Structures are given as C-alpha cells and as structure tokens.
Amino acid sequence: MITLSALVVTLTAHKLGPLGGRLARDQRGEGVISAAIAVLVMAFLGAAMWLAFDNVFTSTTDRTSAQVEQIGS
Numbered sequence: 001m002i003t004l005s006a007l008v009v010t011l012t013a014h015k016l017g018p019l020g021g022r023l024a025r026d027q028r029g030e031g032v033i034s035a036a037i038a039v040l041v042m043a044f045l046g047a048a049m050w051l052a053f054d055n056v057f058t059s060t061t062d063r064t065s066a067q068v069e070q071i072g073s
Helices: 002-016 018-025 030-072
Strands: none
C-alpha cells in the first residue's frame, strides 16, 4: 500500500516539476494514516467479537433458564 502511494506521488511529482520533488520526498502523513486504518480495523473486529460474545451468552442464558425451569417443575 505504501509502495503504491509512493509510486503515485512520484509520478505526480514528475509532472509537477520543482514542486513535485518536494512532494515525492514528503511522506510525513503516512504513519498517521496507517495508524488510523489499523485503529479502525481493530474497532470493527472488536465490535464483531462483542456481538458474537453477546449472542452466545444470551442464547446460553435462555437455554439454561429453560432447563432450570423444566427441572424445577
């Protein structure tokens, strides 16, 4: 991903002339963007895991309650 973006910046810089050389060397935002993407991916994974966990324990609670009521009656 970083290689592709570097290639695009380099090709764009070549067409821009003197300003483009500075753009090709300037990758200050790359780390911040990568970190933001990693945080978003982890947030979505965490949300998916929470939903799965909640569904498993909700159904387990319901089945356990039904079994206890059946045994008690």
